[in-house]
Amino acid sequence: MIKIKNSEILSVGTELLLGDIVNTDAAYVARGLAALGINLYHQGVVGDNPERLEEALTLALGRSDLVILTGGLGPTYDDLTKETAARLMGRSMYLHEESLERMRARFANRGLTMTENNKKQALMPEGAVVFKNDYGTAPGLAIEDEEKGKIIIMLPGPPRELEPMFDEVVVPYLKKFSERVLLSKTVNIFGMGESKVETVLKDIMLNSKNPTLAPYAKDGEVLLRVTASGENEPECSAMCDEMIAKIRETEVGDYIYGIDAGSLEAALVNELLKQGKTIAAAESCTGGYVAKRITNVSGSSSVIDGSIVTYANRIKEKFVGVSHETLERHGAVSPDTALQMARGVRELFGADVGISTTGVAGPTGGTPEKPVGRVYVAVSCDNHEEVRELTLGERATREYIRFVSASHALDLARRAIVKN
């Protein structure tokens, strides 16, 4: 049995060297390896160049037991990861019929015929462990060399293929190589910054070796990864829960919206399902982002019948009953408008909960009294109405302002119904 003491990630793709895409794959895999307790000391990127790839892979295999390659498994002539790795490990290639079949089926499924060059993706090194790809054409694979005690794992580059493959196939595969059980739970926090969370939890973090506590910021939220190492999963799970209970007792507790909740929208939809309630949004500056995120969640059709984007003032008046006076006196970007939008959309679609967003997403359109980043989000439901004023910063990007504004609307709605 190969022992994995350390690992490294080597990403392959000229588009990475040109800066055309950001290497989110490396971060995703790195986080996964950390959760598995596997040491990662290097990350590298090389282009679609056989010599440099071979050189980099040779170096990596020299210092690491596990090398995870991402990208370069595509159908085109410059996708050379598999061939290069096979040559280095002294394996010849063969046609993996099952993969070819899956690919054919996938194309047929879409009424397309497979082009010849796709066959290349079904070629596998002798003795490789093949990871089926449910989200794309290129299978992933692992080559194990018992003698040298080395493993090379190869994963497709597109995140929507790599991420599920890593979680569903690679993690279980890697668990076989580590003796002790490692289990992580993620505490979802919204509304408190990372440095504040760290300050509050500093002592707990420093004084706990098992479970460990690792906070990181993501999409305007803070995720707190609690990782326990033990004999078995139930034991680890209990250790994590104990730690999470401790965290709930701190100032951070009020900002926790879930454990392994996935996202604010998932937490909201689940709460709505639990209470059998429906929601609708009237969106100005987020322009559909709130509805889009709610409907990200499979099963959301039970909690949302309709939603509206009221970008122009005439639409705000006509459809969600914002009064002309309010728009005249306070303007579209105001707490009054936000509240009327939330009330109005609730009535428009006959929903239990109405939420709204109105603000200046930028980069233009800011004024001294209403700068870029000034946003109002509101909620209206039985026995509760609330408006939240946001100041997200004039330097913030349009995407960030829209995303975080939507997050606040989702958070406001979840808190409102949990309170009720």
Added chain:
Amino acid sequence: MIKIKNSEILSVGTELLLGDIVNTDAAYVARGLAALGINLYHQGVVGDNPERLEEALTLALGRSDLVILTGGLGPTYDDLTKETAARLMGRSMYLHEESLERMRARFANRGLTMTENNKKQALMPEGAVVFKNDYGTAPGLAIEDEEKGKIIIMLPGPPRELEPMFDEVVVPYLKKFSERVLLSKTVNIFGMGESKVETVLKDIMLNSKNPTLAPYAKDGEVLLRVTASGENEPECSAMCDEMIAKIRETEVGDYIYGIDAGSLEAALVNELLKQGKTIAAAESCTGGYVAKRITNVSGSSSVIDGSIVTYANRIKEKFVGVSHETLERHGAVSPDTALQMARGVRELFGADVGISTTGVAGPTGGTPEKPVGRVYVAVSCDNHEEVRELTLGERATREYIRFVSASHALDLARRAIVKN
């Protein structure tokens, strides 16, 4: 004068190895180097570990003329980038008074007093070129070694400090070292797969050394990067245009929606602005994704007044006039429903162009005749109505199905108004 033939990026930070942050710095610097025509063959990441950093830097200096280090310039004891680089280049450190003054002033501005450990950030290797930091405390720097013909550039890790410093100080600094101009244009393609594009353009790709042609898939689209190297920008630009004209003559031509267009939504919004037209969407399976993407584009408020998510059938009937009979006979996921939605929403908001989406985004809800991934998108405008049937695959993720469906709706709309 040092000649920079090739370069590499080495990022320093344990948080990168843990996957807690994504390495956007590397992508940003890489894009900048590409624009300068400086070859980049490697990117690397190491933790805050002096031995491994020294090892990685030694390797980098052995194969590259220019090494750009990002991160590890902070005030804490584990920030060792500068010290390690100085040692390797045989430079002693001295206190750079000007940097110390800038830091003191910066702290004073914020009503803070500088802590002792910050002084560390003002220590510089003998003979270094110092890059002032207008966005943070740690200055950047360059060490030039005329003898070895090597340059090491060190930049602070936080993107909000690195990005402006790179653009404002590093780019002008580097221009002194490069002889040739390199210029790239990106051809935006939608509706044809990467392997198909590759097949059609293979000969052109293989036979052209300058400009070069590199295709890559991104978000269900194909980007073709055309890169020319020459004496000056106009010459390079003309070379790119000539190549693009060649591509337009192929089968691929019909699927090109823009050159450096950025995105389908940007191309659509620009076309609408050009024609002074407005658009509205009625979304079922995309649940707001179409509107969200249109409003991603700054200035979209001139082309979209409102948009609606019609998730439930009763909402489709009540607001966008889908007939009860149609829903009874053909169901919500049908070309008839899609077309009526597009017509209806156009009328509802008084828009020039109406688009719609209805389909099965999955993972559940599929049937033999309407499997997951079956989506209808429609457009309705003066003298043109069209429905497109999509089969995106039962294994595709919900996010992918929703994103690509939205892309098709945007594409359908753009083609419709360009045609008119």
